[in-house]
Amino acid sequence: VKLIGMLDSPYVRRVAICMKLAKLDFEHEATSVFRHYDAFRQINPVVKAPTLVLDDGQSLMDSTLILGYLGLLEGAGERLRSFRLTALALAACEKSVQIIYERNLRPVEKQHQPWVDRVHQQLSAAYGELEAALAAQPFSDDPASLSQAAVTVAVSWHFTQRMLPEVVVARDHPGLAAFSAHAERLPVFLATPHG
């Protein structure tokens, strides 16, 4: 199978890392929904990353549905907590992407501050909830028990810190910053770098 998309997308990166942790064989194609729009369109006309292309040519998109299809969505642990943390991290990714798109995909005179303010508040709330959840019950530090939720939280935080470090301040989120630093030093994260 092929995983299509750039690793500077947290959605692509979470799938890639979870597939590697599960020792699923795949080929990664770093095709960009922006720089290689026409090439991406040949693979998936909806032009959304990640896209998983199966050996029979059928394709599947949406990182959560891809992980679900591969049987990687649910860990051995508590399903509600796992899904809650995943949803918070995905909301944080979405709100980060909305701010990045507002800044990068439209000229300054088309940017709309009330929209950015709203999204910023939602983004801060998502990371605030995640920080509180990790303070109450940290992720295991054992690389062998790295869950899908932990991967998604780590990838999300790293993405936002790389792209919007002044928007979500690391020193206000010591639990997330520490877990991210731990995760980004693991071989599977180092082998699947952002960007």
Place this chain on the structure above:
Amino acid sequence: VKLIGMLDSPYVRRVAICMKLAKLDFEHEATSVFRHYDAFRQINPVVKAPTLVLDDGQSLMDSTLILGYLGLLEGAGERLRSFRLTALALAACEKSVQIIYERNLRPVEKQHQPWVDRVHQQLSAAYGELEAALAAQPFSDDPASLSQAAVTVAVSWHFTQRMLPEVVVARDHPGLAAFSAHAERLPVFLATPHG
């Protein structure tokens, strides 16, 4: 449990219909992420619909993760086809919402046509793929075998037709239009109307 959000959101409506089909008891609270932002924030600080509030007060968001938590994501049928159609319908919802937000959440002088054109092309591609998939293999007309994917496709199509009828033209998508018309006449759809 409580399901929070307005039924004019296709994400809320798909969860509500799937929960009713599964005969899960829930209370629906029609709280809007726009008109009741502060009230929504008290329930879920990230302010995203749908939010599912469990009896112990814990909350979960993201329609796909809610359905997964409730065990309603996978039907008895073919998982890949089900997830492919779900992903296409969710992409169509997302692209519809992006066009609606562009029109409704920012003044005309802040709207950016190249962005709208890109999203419009993605939206058309998603419905084109769905139309082709239904032409190759229609959904069952038997209300007793209505799958999560079929609900999501029907809700998505109805949403786009209600909100953007001139953007995605019904006569170009006869399979989707016919299945949607069938679904919207079913008691569970009539009892869970858009808006």
